[in-house]
Amino acid sequence: MRYDDITEAIGNTPLVRIDPAVHGLRTVDLYAKLEMLNPFGSVKDRAAWNMLRPGLDAAVAERAEVVELSSGNTAKALAALAGLHGLTFRSVTNRMRVPELRELLLLLGARIEELPGRSECLDPTDTDDPLTQFHRALAEDDSAHLHTDQYFNPRNTEAHATGTGPEIVKDLGCRAPDWFVACVGTAGSSSGVARVLREHDPNVGVLGLVAAKSDFIPGIRTIDEVNEVGLFDPATYDAIEAVTADEAIDGMVELNRRCGLLAGPTSGAAYRGAVRHLRALDGTRPERTTAVFIACDRVESYLGYVRRRRPELLGRAPHRNSPATVTEAELAAVHAVDVEAARRWIEEERPLVIDLRGSHAYAALHIEGSLNLVDELFEQQVHGGLPFSRRQPVLLVCPVGEKSARFAALLTRMGHPDVRSLAGGVVAWRDAGAPLVRE
Amino acid sequence: MGAPLFLEPRLEPPLRELLDDPGHLHDLVEALGSPLHLVLPEVVAANVAAFRAVYRRHRLGGRICFAHKANGSSALVRRLAATEAGLDAASVNELSHALGSGFAPERVVATGPKNPAFLWLAARAGATVHVDAPAELADLVRLVRAEGLPRARVLLRLSAFASDGGVHLLARRSRFGTPVGEVGELLDVVEREADAVELLGVAYHLDTTDLNEKALALESCVRVLDEARRRGLAPRVVDIGGGFGTSYLADGEQWERYTTELTQAVLGRRPPLTWRGHGYGLRNEGGTARGRLSLYPAHRPVAGPGYLDALLSTPAPTLGRTLADLLLEHLHDLWIEPGRALVDQAGLSLARVVDVRATEDGAHLVRLAMTAADVSLEEHGVLTDPLLVPRAGHGNGNGHGNGPAVGVYLVGDLCLEADLVTRRLVFLPRLPDRGDLVAFANTAGYCMDFRAHRAQLRPGARRVAVGRRDDGTRWWSLDEQYWPTTR
Structure with a gap:
């Protein structure tokens, strides 16, 4: 297909049937309108x-x-x-x-x-x-x-009344579905599609999904927030139901893992909300029920959203050389030195002084001659092995001596013979009146 | 009228136990009159400890200052003087009150707009001064010189923190503080007048619940201290003000249901919930809800010490570390000035029912011996249900619901239409009788004296401190008579 510019690729998205073995509804044909396949990625x-x-x-x-x-x-x-x-x-x-x-x-x-x-x-x-x-x-x-005023602009609704809606009717063989399910954000897609479907068949049921009030699902408003939207008219919907973020993610994972649809949480919410609503109707009519929901955008942008809410879905085993694996016994065995002893040791043996604080804090004030390896980077480095010679004594420094003790325990376990931790950290150093420099 | 909608207050044991003893409450009002405020000094001491625990978890040091403006009680201030807390005084009288209650000057910060007397007493006594603007710093320097005062310790209050990069954080305009972009001028003065003022650090107070706005401000403060250090000054305090919030309600679902129904009522989709259809800031424009719900977010999953914990765990917008790590690694102390959050669960307000009458729409007006300003929950947008405290022999007001709950408007006894103690219909387990008490829970933060007035020559509400001895028996004392030696 050849286009002169990318705007011509907007619309005409596929309508894909969800395998009944996945959604489990015996008498329902459920279709996803894949708006996520629009060129910029969404409805x-x-x-x-x-x-x-x-x-x-x-x-x-x-x-x-x-x-x-x-x-x-x-x-x-x-x-x-x-x-x-x-x-x-x-x-x-x-x-x-x-x-x-x-x-x-x-x-x-x-x-x-x-x-x-x-x-x-x-x-x-x-x-x-x-x-x-x-x-x-x-x-x-x-x-x-x-x-562009998306919450009040009638051309928002019109885009779906002239595009999304008619495409659904055409792909279903010139029939409107029995149920249309959409999440309500600006209400543009749900109102526009509903209008066309009802012109075709006044009996179409329209289910609007909103986010549970204390939850956040991208692109969906809560039951109160929809009232601030100029395009929102409660009369459009036969039912308005709330979906939780957990349901949205569950639905999304099912679409991702079982249906080959790399859709995001908003689509997951529409899918879950549709199945939940239709389950109550399943088998109550002699004929089969057709339902369409909108798969609004793709999953890739929401990995952080999933990580925050359901980290286990992205889980990986912890790394072996990680400070998180240090035991209480290993911590207790760490060679911690107080400020006075540390100063003497630095004077006499010139250990490598490693400051684990953030680079901005290090730049502001630090122990003269020390080297700044920010803890996050240092942790990645030690995953692969000791980042310095075993013959080089090391003094680890952090704000209060906790992180440094943890790393000291880890490095000791990894075979370093002389790594010490500054007890009380830079705070104790400062409080003891020991010199800190800004270079 | 619709089904009753409840907003039950969150009651921790000290408040709950007080309410479970109606005889005691009636005795107090009988003796001291209606309205009557009760404060619980021991609760405030426990709240200080809860904030300190958050500091400890993040390994941070620094001062926890009570924002005195939240409550004028002597008992609370004197009890706090016996803890490790500091105090944030916003007027010369608050400062005198703190000093006279046992706060050594170095535990006090003088904040807010200052008149010459306030500035003089702060500088004379040696309290830390929050400097609002270059002119105030100049005034302070002049004062120290002219009066031969000791070097004044200052925190520079900053505002208008701007984000760099592609995302521009729009902040609400503030009346207070020096724009962070102009801090160089203040630092010039501090450097030049080093014999008159000592820079302890910088401060901000943002009127927002948003963590990202606060993260931006805190990171900007760290950068300013960096600049000050570069100039050879030795500041180490970042004072992040207050605004940690309080959760007033027991049940988040009630709050969500209520606010949803309120929106529906404003849009005319259900019967009104409020006196004359008051919308609490919302209005109906052609079927769309406009305006902003002017209510305190009364149910907050994260508030007080928990909010501080969340803030400290928030990453700094550009430097990447959590705010706690950022402060700790830069060797800075964190100062905070909680008001409402520090007196959470430390107050109860009582008023006597003097009249009950029916209105045409089936609701009742219950008139109390108080004015709306005596318990300014409505003024502060805090919606929680009042509790009925029946007279002796009238059963328990809250469990005593043989019939259905009754919707009432609580009104004050000012000769003024607008003197509504609740602008909304509140549901009580039964219609109150004359002589019953109505209790408002958790009023110690801004809801006791902040708005009180003496219109119509009415005397103000009395205030008493209450508590329990080790053997469980109750003590009470007039607020002004209380000292930490009171048992």
């Missing part, structure tokens, strides 16, 4: 392009900056689209909670502005929601900008 590509297009020529003429309140996929798509047309992009976010996405945006040349967090003391002069604050800030901003 937002459609809305971003549709919202940007009408103002594009004018924006290019006045070199306007594209701006949007987004912390995720819309920003990603807009950053790529803005760059494609020689424009800059600024993403204003309530909090960028997925670090990989933040870095990807920076890589794409976006500027990121993060709105302040909630105040601790109640301040009656601080009355506006982030969306309103953002709208006001834009109104005061004299520089040329093109605000």
